[in-house]
Amino acid sequence: MTEPLTVLAVMLRSADYLTTKGVESARLDAEYLLAHVLGLGRLEMYLQHERLLETGELDRFRPLLKRRAQREPLQYILGRQGFRELDSGVGAGVLIPRPETEGLVEVVLTWAEGREGLQVLDVGTGSGAIVLSLLSEGPFATGVGTDASAAALDFARRNREGADLQSRLALRCGRLFETLEPGERFDVIVANPPYVAESDRVGLQAEVVDWEPEEALFAGSDGLAVLREIVPGAVAALRPGGLLALEVGVGQAGPVVDLVGSTGAYDDARVHKDLAGKDRIVTATLAH
Ligand code: SAM
Ligand code: GLN
Numbered sequence: 001m002t003e004p005l006t007v008l009a010v011m012l013r014s015a016d017y018l019t020t021k022g023v024e025s026a027r028l029d030a031e032y033l034l035a036h037v038l039g040l041g042r043l044e045m046y047l048q049h050e051r052l053l054e055t056g057e058l059d060r061f062r063p064l065l066k067r068r069a070q071r072e073p074l075q076y077i078l079g080r081q082g083f084r085e086l087d088s089g090v091g092a093g094v095l096i097p098r099p100e101t102e103g104l105v106e107v108v109l110t111w112a113e114g115r116e117g118l119q120v121l122d123v124g125t126g127s128g129a130i131v132l133s134l135l136s137e138g139p140f141a142t143g144v145g146t147d148a149s150a151a152a153l154d155f156a157r158r159n160r161e162g163a164d165l166q167s168r169l170a171l172r173c174g175r176l177f178e179t180l181e182p183g184e185r186f187d188v189i190v191a192n193p194p195y196v197a198e199s200d201r202v203g204l205q206a207e208v209v210d211w212e213p214e215e216a217l218f219a220g221s222d223g224l225a226v227l228r229e230i231v232p233g234a235v236a237a238l239r240p241g242g243l244l245a246l247e248v249g250v251g252q253a254g255p256v257v258d259l260v261g262s263t264g265a266y267d268d269a270r271v272h273k274d275l276a277g278k279d280r281i282v283t284a285t286l287a288h
Contacts, residue, residue, distance in 0.1 A: 004052040006051060007034065007049050010034060010053055011031055011034055014033070015027040015030040021068075021069040022071070023069070029074050033068060036064070036078055037057055038057060071207050073208075076090060076091050076096070081096050081097055083097040083127075083133065084102050084137065085136065086163060087162070088128070088132075090127055094126050094152040094155040094156075094213065094216070095127070096212065097130075098192075100247060100280050101247060103272070104190065104245060104280075104281050105133045105137070107245055108134060111245070112134075112138045112139055112188070115187070119141060119142050119143070119144075120188040121145075122134075122143065122145045122146070122190050122191065124146070124147055126152045126156065126216060128157075129159070130192060131143045131145045131169060135165050136163055136165065140168075142170075143168060143169045144170045144180075147171075147173065148215065149215060150173050153171050156171050176233055177233045186242060187239055187242045187243070188244075189237060189238055190245045191230055191245075192247040193219065193227055194215065194217050195223045195224070195247070195248055196219065197218075197220070198221050198223075223249050224255060227246065227248065231244070231246075231259040241288055243283060243285050244283065244284050244285070244286070245283045246281065246282045247281055248279075257271065260284045266286055266287060267284065269282065269284040
């Protein structure tokens with residue numbers, strides 16, 4: 001018979017175990033997983049450090065810990081990722097929305113201030129985090145989210161329901177602008193496209209490269225392959241004066257501003273930084 005273990009002992013052992021597997025935030029992740037199994041918040045669990053775990057609780061915890069030891073992202077195991085005011089459902093098949101992308105939403109909301117009844121297109125919507133946030137936080141009437149991945153759209157659909165936005169958001173499966181109807185135009189086109197260069201694959205964490213969808217991450221040898229299609233493609237789908245807002249990788253803002261300029265269709269190209277001070281977002285408006 002194994003002796004019963006306290007919450008604290010399980011936490012410490014699990015953190016050590018995850019550390020040996022190369023997990024960066026081992027202690028925190030062990031806490032999240034255990035709190036999840038116990039149905040407690042992390043802080044609530046602190047008040048129960050000395051409590052003995054029941055066998056059933058340990059049995060439910062072990063497989064989750066094992067998944068994390070295999071470097072599956074914590075968010076896939078818990079099935080959730082917070083994004084601005086949303087609690088987004090995520091899992092295998094969809095990119096976990098990133099904090100940088102909350103900044104992209106912020107830039108669009110700032111532009112949208114004082115306007116009303118806007119229509120937005122989110123290209124490569126993934127879990128739907130961007131467009132759902134815009135619809136719930138800003139002066140947007142309706143939105144369209146497109147994605148080439150049916151698996152990703154399954155998450156977007158569930159998240160749309162979670163946010164109670166079924167009547168205002170259409171989700172369509174297809175490449176970039178392919179699913180737009182002739183003459184369909186938007187006030188805002190926003191995208192966080194795949195922008196990782198193939199050559200940067202080796203530098204990515206196991207959680208990203210081994211678990212998140214390829215098609216959400218990589219875009220050719222320089223990472224610009226999809227941005228090269230979106231920038232000219234958006235011209236025919238924006239209203240005059242409408243905003244194009246793109247998340248880009250480190251070092252890509254300059255080339256993307258050049259792409260914007262080369263169409264001759266946009267005004268006012270701007271680069272915005274993320275919280276880490278990196279050039280992360282490019283915006284431009286369609287010329288009148
Ligand atoms: N917008 C989500 C977010 O910010 O969390 C997901 C962004 S993820 C970096 C890029 C998304 O674009 C993925 O969901 C991927 O399936 C989709 N995608 C990649 N290439 C595409 C293409 N050519 N047409 C449509 N969607 C594409
Ligand atoms: N920011 C993601 C990463 O670092 C990449 C997402 C993207 O390509 N849009 O892996």
